[in-house]
Amino acid sequence: MFKPEMIENEKDFSCSQGHNLPVVTIALDPNISMNQRLLCTECLENTDLGAKVVGLKKIISLIEEGQIKKMEKVQYLVTSQIQLIEQLHCLVDQMKSLAIQQFDQSISILKEWIQSLQQKGQQYRYSFQEELQIMLQKQNKADDQLQFLTYEIQQINHCLTSKLHPKLEQFNTFKGYTKCKELLSNLELSSQKFNKSQLQEQGFQQQPNDEKQVIIKKHEIRLKLIDQSVKQLELCKVIVFDSSGSIMISTQMYDIKVWSFLNGTIKLVKTLQGHTSWIQCLVYSKKQNSFISCSSDETIRCWQQMNQTEWISSQPYQEHTNFVRCIILNQNEDLLFSGSGDKSIKVWRVDFNQNQLTFLYSLDKHNDFVTSLSLNQSENQLVSCACGQNEIIIWERTENDQFKFKYFVKQSIQEYGLKVKFIKDNQFIWITGGKQIDKIYVFELEQGVFQENQDKTIQLTKNEQIFDEYCFPIIYNKERNLIIVRHKTYIYIIREINDGNYKIQDQLNCNTYDIYGAITNNGQYLVYWDDKEQGYSIYELLNQ
Structure with a gap:
């Protein structure tokens, strides 16, 4: 079972009087500061308390019980989804002998899926001080951390479904395919039901889902639909253009797609491979036929155009220790800034002529x-x-x-x-x-x-x-x-x-x-x- 972890260490608690004695009691007074609520034995003897006091162990236990109840909901969601994924695992394994390579890859995706869900549940942490404040003030506010955790679980499901779907589609005439699709659908429904139950608990009302529309009034700009004929089943997370608007770069999961762009129509020119996880951001040079990509594989790559259809990649540059989520260039295009899930911003020297980056320094305050x-x-x-x-x-x-x-x-x-x-x-x-x-x-x-x-x-x-x-x-x-x-x-x-x-x-x-x-x-x-x-x-x- 997932167990939430308190950020603070109980041994580090100290009273506001600096008595250097262990804190044993909490004053339940919302009108005093957090530090003043922490009382040692000497504070109890020398302080005239007008508020109710409760033992530290007792209040820690009460807060921990509340956090465990929250995690039980996440535990139920993760466990039920893992059970469905494990059923998928069994079905895919039965079909494995008919297409060994494709199904081995599918099984790897399912294992990655289970591991990602388990890791997500184990990341839940809470602050004793924040939860105490909520408890004392009897705040009935939405639990954003729980909502964001369930949202990230849904994103994992969406990403891994996108990876698995095209592999299964190759075998849509096989026995077991229909069952696999049913399990994937059940997986999505279980997420939706869980999310709906959370919304109902917090009193949210479903908003109407209008038809896709362009709201055009008497404005200076209007949108005219040109084309929707080019389809791509797998998720595209980034699109950028070159300075002339004749080249469009997009993504397809781990891959980069190069398109020609003319008068609002696109034509695929090349698919570039190199990253080993989801591409998060792209930035295209305004001076040269080069662009830079960053990815969930924690790396950044430079790409240089050699001719109409050929591009070369630099080595993968890795200074971050988590997803690289955003990148920007300065106007001179000799500096790159990258932001990451490791909470840091890295600054790089850029040399598009040599198709390379040089790490300079890190900005760490987030x-x-x-x-x-x-x-x-x-x-x-x-x-x-x-x-x-x-x-x-x-x-x-x-x-x-x-x-x-x-x-x-x-x-x-x-x-x-x-x-x-x-x-x-x-x-x-x-x-x-x-x-x-x-x-x-x-x-x-x-x-x-x-x-x-x-x-x-x-x-x-x-x-x-x-x-x-x-x-x-x-x-x-x-x-x-x-x-x-x-x-x-x-x-x-x-x-x-x-x-x-x-x-x-x-x-x-x-x-x-x-x-x-x-x-x-x-x-x-x-x-x-x-x-x-x-x-x-x-x-x-x-x-x-």
């Missing part, structure tokens, strides 16, 4: 995995955000051209976000990523510090059912005054109307969670992949 990076136009400041509350950091370039930690940006809400983007030297935007708040917040430089301008906050379509995703970053096209924001099931077209105020011009509801895309550098075309269409949708952005 408390959770880094999901988004952006340089201001002067490139003397870097903003980053991580998947946690109050996790926006400003880094400043020093005289020796190295970036150093400046400060955490103060926020008015306790919510995490996954995407941040500088729009001007003195302004950046940040998007909420949780279930409770659906807004874009604008931060502006005031007296040398970035501060939230609440008057400029942009309300997005409310959706309390799902989290946002970081793999479709904010796109800003200065020439056309365009900001493209993907948030939950929507893609928004936003423009500045005056003095740093912004307005949503159009929005496209894709009615699905998995949406990943980009626009051409001239802002003429929007291309995205989504799992509802299971293919690429190409729109032209027209001036009305």
Whole structure:
């Protein structure tokens, strides 16, 4: 059984009086600070207590019982899904002799699946102090950590289903195929039922699922659908374009696909292989026919075009110790910044001519995995955000051209976000990523510090059912005054109307969670992949 782990060590607790005696009692008074609630034997003798006190062991036990009950829900979900996966394992193993190589690969996927689910359940941790605060104040708030854990389990299921599905499809006439599909369907249904039960516990209401639509009013930009004929069953998480808009790069799980792009139509040119896990981000050079990729395999690669159909990869560069989730280049394209699940930002020297990177130094201040990076136009400041509350950091370039930690940006809400983007030297935007708040917040430089301008906050379509995703970053096209924001099931077209105020011009509801895309550098075309269409949708952005 999964067992939650308390972050703090009981032996490290000390009273506010500095008596150097073990803490034995907790004062249940929500109006005093956390440290003042911790009492040793000498505190009990010398302090006039007006609040109820409870033994430390007792309160630890009560909190631990609550955490165990939460983990029982996750345990039930993981156990039931593992049972279904093990049934899949047995069926695939029976068919193994008919196609040894394909089914051996399928079995490896299933083992990876089980291991990923088990590891996810074992990562659950909680804070004694935070849980005590919730208990004392009798807060009835949504358990974001549990919600995010179940969301990540669903993402694992989605990813591994995408890997397994094409292998099984090759044998759709075999006995046992129908049963495999049934088990995969049951697996998805069990996740949906569990998630629905959690939503009902927290009083969430299902929102209507409108048909996919483009909301077009009397705006300066309208979207015209060009093509949806190119299909791809496997997940695509990233799309980028070269500077001319004639080459499009996308992903297919571990692979990179190179397409020719002409007048809103795409044609596959080449599939590139090298990464050994999901590709998370791509960045294309605006000066050369080269791009850089990063992956869940913890590595970064440079890719250089040799001729119309041939590309070469650099060695895999590994300085991170977890998924590499985001990368950006500076304007001169001699520096690369990479953010990772190891909570760090790495800075690299780039040499596209030699198709290589050189690691320079690390920026380490975040408390959770880094999901988004952006340089201001002067490139003397870097903003980053991580998947946690109050996790926006400003880094400043020093005289020796190295970036150093400046400060955490103060926020008015306790919510995490996954995407941040500088729009001007003195302004950046940040998007909420949780279930409770659906807004874009604008931060502006005031007296040398970035501060939230609440008057400029942009309300997005409310959706309390799902989290946002970081793999479709904010796109800003200065020439056309365009900001493209993907948030939950929507893609928004936003423009500045005056003095740093912004307005949503159009929005496209894709009615699905998995949406990943980009626009051409001239802002003429929007291309995205989504799992509802299971293919690429190409729109032209027209001036009305």
